[in-house]
Amino acid sequence: MKKNRNLILGLGLIAAGLTGLAIISPPSADNRMGMMGMMMGKGMKGCDGMMGGTMMRGGGMMGGMMKNMEEIRGKTAFSSNGERIFYTGINARGEAIKNSHGMQGVGCAMCHGADAKGMKMMMDVPALTWDSLTAPAGHAHPNGRKHPPYTEPSFKVCVLAGADPGGNRLSEMMPRWQMSKEDLDDLIAYLKTKGTNP
Ligand code: HEC
Numbered sequence: 342m343k344k345n346r347n348l349i350l351g352l353g354l355i356a357a358g359l360t361g362l363a364i365i366s367p368p369s370a371d372n373r374m375g376m377m378g379m380m381m382g383k384g385m386k387g388c389d390g391m392m393g394g395t396m397m398r399g400g401g402m403m404g405g406m407m408k409n410m411e412e413i414r415g416k417t418a419f420s421s422n423g424e425r426i427f428y429t430g431i432n433a434r435g436e437a438i439k440n441s442h443g444m445q446g447v448g449c450a451m452c453h454g455a456d457a458k459g460m461k462m463m464m465d466v467p468a469l470t471w472d473s474l475t476a477p478a479g480h481a482h483p484n485g486r487k488h489p490p491y492t493e494p495s496f497k498v499c500v501l502a503g504a505d506p507g508g509n510r511l512s513e514m515m516p517r518w519q520m521s522k523e524d525l526d527d528l529i530a531y532l533k534t535k536g537t538n539p
Pocket residue numbers: 356357426427447448449450451452453464465466467468469474480482484486488496499500505510511512514515516518528
């Protein structure tokens with residue numbers, strides 16, 4: 342587990358940095374975002390040095406991520422357990438869903454976007470809208486990973502074990518989640534309510 346985290350930090354995935362902060366800070370939105378703000382400020386300045394131009398590639402990647410975080414911060418009421426898990430990684434019983442990155446208080450939205458339409462980070466993070474996941478043609482991702490459409494069972498395998506319906510192993514940047522069947526069902530129900538992809 343520790344190795345994974347180091348690998349991710351090594352790659353400089355911004356989300357992993359946020360992940361680190363989320364572990365230190367309690368999962369209270371304000372506190373978390375305050376620290377994130379600090380970190381993002383630092384990240385910006387660091388662009389010339391450590392990160393080179395990488396963080397800026399892809400046209401406003403930083404801007405997109407900041408906007409996404411604002412949106413997550415602005416979300417304080419949840420209409421379902423699935424929605425809460427999606428945004429916060431915490432279920433309606435108040436349990437942080439355990440994952441291979443050791444994150445607490447970080448949900449799918451941080452990397453996949455509050456709109457679930459995917460994000461550009463150090464690597465492309467795919468869309469999670471149910472329409473997209475189950476698109477009849479399946480997907481060929483920019484990193485060469487190809488797979489047929491997801492079904493409910495194969496989505497669960499993916500979230501729990503990090504394998505797609507083509508049997509490909511996902512990058513370690515995608516956490517593996519120890520989610521109960523009930524929470525997975527609620528999350529799927531929520532993803533079905535998200536809009537279609539462009
Ligand atoms: C730290 C960032 C991060 C978080 C948080 C995260 N993911 Fe991912 N996820 C990724 C990345 C990166 C990929 C792409 C991996 C690859 O292509 O190998 C991915 C891929 C996926 C895929 C595969 C989609 C496809 O088209 O094959 C599914 C399904 C998925 N994530 C579900 C989730 C769910 C559900 C959550 C929340 C419980 C979540 N992810 C949280 C980074 C994240």
